[in-house]
Amino acid sequence: MPEPEIPLPTVLDPDGRTIGAQEREAVLRVLDSAVLCSAFGAEARSLEAEMAALYGRPHAVACSSGTAALHLAVAACGVGPGDEVVTTPISDFGTVAPVLVHGARPVFADVRAADGNLDPDAVEAAITPRTRAVIAVHLFGGAADVARLREICDRHGLPLVEDCAQAWLGEDAAGRLLGTVGDIACFSLQQYKHITAGDGGLAIADDPALARRMRLFMDKGWDRSEGRIHREMGLNYRMPELVAAVARAQLAKVGGVVRARRAAAGRLLDALEGLDGVALAGEPTGHAWWMVPLLVGDNARWAKKLAAEGVPALPGYLERPLYANPAVPGGRTGLCPRAEELIGRTLLALPWNEAYGAGHVDRVAGALRRAARRVPAG
Numbered sequence: 001m002p003e004p005e006i007p008l009p010t011v012l013d014p015d016g017r018t019i020g021a022q023e024r025e026a027v028l029r030v031l032d033s034a035v036l037c038s039a040f041g042a043e044a045r046s047l048e049a050e051m052a053a054l055y056g057r058p059h060a061v062a063c064s065s066g067t068a069a070l071h072l073a074v075a076a077c078g079v080g081p082g083d084e085v086v087t088t089p090i091s092d093f094g095t096v097a098p099v100l101v102h103g104a105r106p107v108f109a110d111v112r113a114a115d116g117n118l119d120p121d122a123v124e125a126a127i128t129p130r131t132r133a134v135i136a137v138h139l140f141g142g143a144a145d146v147a148r149l150r151e152i153c154d155r156h157g158l159p160l161v162e163d164c165a166q167a168w169l170g171e172d173a174a175g176r177l178l179g180t181v182g183d184i185a186c187f188s189l190q191q192y193k194h195i196t197a198g199d200g201g202l203a204i205a206d207d208p209a210l211a212r213r214m215r216l217f218m219d220k221g222w223d224r225s226e227g228r229i230h231r232e233m234g235l236n237y238r239m240p241e242l243v244a245a246v247a248r249a250q251l252a253k254v255g256g257v258v259r260a261r262r263a264a265a266g267r268l269l270d271a272l273e274g275l276d277g278v279a280l281a282g283e284p285t286g287h288a289w290w291m292v293p294l295l296v297g298d299n300a301r302w303a304k305k306l307a308a309e310g311v312p313a314l315p316g317y318l319e320r321p322l323y324a325n326p327a328v329p330g331g332r333t334g335l336c337p338r339a340e341e342l343i344g345r346t347l348l349a350l351p352w353n354e355a356y357g358a359g360h361v362d363r364v365a366g367a368l369r370r371a372a373r374r375v376p377a378g
Helices: 021-033 041-054 066-076 096-103 120-126 145-158 209-218 240-251 253-273 299-308 339-345 358-374
Strands: 059-063 084-085 105-108 133-138 160-163 182-187 203-207 291-295 347-351
Touching: 021 240, 041 059, 041 203, 041 240, 059 066, 059 209, 066 096, 066 133, 066 182, 066 203, 066 209, 096 105, 120 145, 133 145, 145 160, 203 209, 209 240, 253 358, 299 339, 299 347, 299 358, 339 347
Parallel strands: 084 105, 084 133, 133 160, 160 182
Antiparallel strands: 059 203, 182 203, 291 347
């Protein structure tokens, strides 16, 4: 009898996460302190200092989720009713939810067919006098063209927000850390991200005024150093101390997580070299490999063939562009044709994991080779 195939670790399995003794110790440290609210404890503030040091930016603000981090950024940029924010149609809903909540309109620019990240030319064409900010997503851990986007934003006097939820320690073509070019960069600690505290978010910035506005918005517009005065509108987006303590332990491991994902992805790319009908979406240099994005001819059929072999794959990553969701007003088919082509036909996203060893990678590569033989090209 053939040997059973090696199960693929996932982020919902203990074997597919880096949670261990350090996280247990962190939780007990907070419980023993009896201070679980970050307004009075030290864990969230320590996490902020450690995050700022990791990215070499002076300010970091911890909050309750990656979506909350983006909300802090949108609020700090002064987005309000009637404003427009240019962003991508291929992302999690958390990228646009804060824009909608502020009564503003997300304006969707098309993406590059090669990797699904924002096309800078499309971004510039979408800018109007009502534009208040640009939000760029580093899709799957591959870099958006932040150099060009920065130049465009500077020329139009707009803040650039980097959504780095999928791109921990990713780098751009110049070797700069993703999250160090935009005015604000936002990160997620949700279960499926490189590191996790269940949920949680972080926003980093250089400008102290932007950082102050984010910190105020995170805590009900309340600067606790001056008494109970609510200076401006804000919400309760505080990160609990238990979450912050786990996040600190995870943050210490993120470098190893990204290195392991890169090593496994490199083995996969070597195994697929020369394989007809499948190509990497984007460039591997600097990639953080939240997922492995591939370009194929019929993503639904590829996903079905891979699923039959126990290898998960998401055809198109999303079921529809963000603007095609009922919660987003004004969306219409054909708005971003390259994004629609990627979602509907050519993009295949493979979940990836830092626990993938040689056997796991070889299993995925073998399934892809067999799928290539069974799915017609084109």
